[in-house]
Amino acid sequence: SRVARPSRLLCVVREQFSPKRNLTKEARVAVLGAAGGIGQPLSLLLKQMPIVSHLNLYDIAHVMGVASDLSHIESRAKVQGFLGPDNLRPCLDGADIVLIPAGVPRKPGMTRDDLFNTNAAIVRDLTAAVAESCPKAMLGIITNPVNSTAPIASEVLKKHGVYDPRRAFGVTTLDVVRSNTFIAEAKGLDVSKTNVPVIGGHSGITIIPLISQCTPPVSFPPEERVKLSMRIQNAGTEVVDAKAGAGSATLSMAFAAAEFCKSLIEALNGQEGKVQCAYVRSEETEAKYFATPVLLGKEGIEKNLGMGKLLDVEVNLLKAAMPELIANIQKGEQFVGDSK
């Protein structure tokens, strides 16, 4: 009846605007390196997510201004800034998720591995604080070279006796974001419905897009497929060169990390079917760490979904990637082994 309809509508409106809607679960996210090129837009995107209840921002410079600025935004997350090493542990206390984009970015002509000397120690020391303050947190390493820094983080967690491979991630979401964008553009697809898994690692030839497993299925002439694969592998360098000395990808990386974090929180909150590609401890290949799609759950990684069936061209990409990936992993492990 006419009377019943408005009252049902009212219920829907009430539910939509109820302050309790979607807000029952707490999700405390800490960003380490929050005042940087990635850290700032990432924190902005996290601040906009109704599923984030607390946003703790840490950096060794400028972070109090970033936190003050973000804290004026009329969204749920309570923002707090933490400046300098004395405030690192308070920043991490109670965190459910820790994202680390702290460290230096590339300039033109550099490889990601050229960042190792500076960034390895940053990731080691920040992860040690995570191990002590919030050992059960999900940890997402963004700092390059991810192929080495994610193993460094895992080794540090092991040293502290708190390593759980289900909770440690190298963030490679940007490779998927790029693959989706480039392939949707090439085929005129709706990018929001395009999904290309990317496996391997996160540098040059270790990035392996599985175009054959794209949803929806796509086909390309061989030369075009090779060109697309190479563009995906070199996309980071494309941005580094375009920025001409002013750093590497920050905005697209912030988007990618925010998407990854959202999936993780949703899975921790019990939503089923959340899948993300990530660089994780793996038995898929002879490399101890390897990116594949993983199913996320309440404890982190619920299941490694593996790499599926590869085309011959993809098997060749995999073979080409292995020596560099394994060397990058060993370099990271060795660094922690050699650290006091």
Ligand code: NAD
């Ligand atoms: P940036 O220089 O703009 O910001 C880095 C921030 O880290 C700065 O605010 C700096 O003060 C802070 N920092 C440095 N040492 C710190 C420490 N010990 N503790 C806390 N904070 C510290 O750099 P950016 O553009 O944000 O890039 C950050 C890192 O992310 C780089 O290593 C870059 O290569 C990497 N990156 C990774 C991906 C990926 O796909 N995983 C994508 C893009 C960039």
Ligand code: LMR
């Ligand atoms: C990227 O892929 O954009 C990042 O790894 C940054 C870089 O150095 O390319």
